[in-house]
C-alpha cells in the first residue's frame with residue numbers, strides 16, 4: 001500500500017481537511033493520505049511574498065515525509081510553491097496541484113481555462129503556464145475576486161462565485177476544460193463537472209492519481225543533475241537541519 005504526503009503550504013487547518021477529504025475520496029484502496037501543513041507560516045497564500053514564506057514550511061514537511069518514507073509528496077497550493085527545491089530534497093515524486101491539474105486538462109481538451117481567487121495571483125498562474133510549457137493550452141484565466149479563506153468561511157459565497165466564473169468560462173473562452181485554481185476548491189470539481197458537462201479539474205485529485213501512476217511505473221524524482229540532493233554545506237539557524 002502507498003502513503004502519499006499531502007502538504008497544505010498554508011497554515012489553515014480547515015483547508016487542509018477539505019483537501020485531505022477530497023484526496024481520500026479519489027485515492028485507490030490501500031493508498032493512505034498523510035495530510036500536513038507547516039507549524040508556522042501564512043494562513044493563506046495570496047502572492048509572491050506569501051509563497052516565499054510558505055516555501056520553508058514546504059521544505060520542512062518534505063524532509064519529514066522523506067524520513068517517514070512516504071511514497072510521494074503533493075504541494076497542495078496552486079502556486080506550486082517550492083516545487084523544484086522540494087524535488088532536490090525528496091527521493092519520492094513531488095507533484096504540485098497546478099501542474100497536476102494542467103497536465104490532466106491537456107489530456108482531455110485542446111484548451112483549458114483557469115478559475116482562481118484574487119486577481120493579483122493570476123500572474124502566478126501565468127508564470128506556471130510558462131514554466132510548464134502550457135501557455136498555448138490555456139485560453140483564459142479568471143479570478144472570483146475573493147480571498148482564499150473566503151472558501152473556508154462556511155458562507156458558500158466563494159463557491160457560488162467559482163460556479164459563476166466556470167459557467168462564464170465555458171460560454172466565452174472556447175475551452176473544453178476548466179482548471180480550479182485553488183486547493184480550497186478541491187471539493188467543487190465533481191459537482192461542477194456534472195452541472196457544466198465539461199471536465200472541471202481539481203489539482204489535489206489529479207496529483208493523488210499521478211503519484212499513484214508514477215509509483216506503479218517505478219518512477220521517482222531523478223537524482224541526476226539539478227534535482228540531486230542539495231550540496232552539503234553548513235546551514236545555520238532555523239535552516240540548520242533542513243539538508244541532512
Ligand SMILES: O=C(O)C[C@H]1NC(=O)NC1=O
Nearest residue numbers: 044045077078117182183
Ligand atoms: O493562489 C490561490 O488563490 C490559491 C492558493 N493559495 C492558498 O493558500 N492555497 C492555494 O491553493
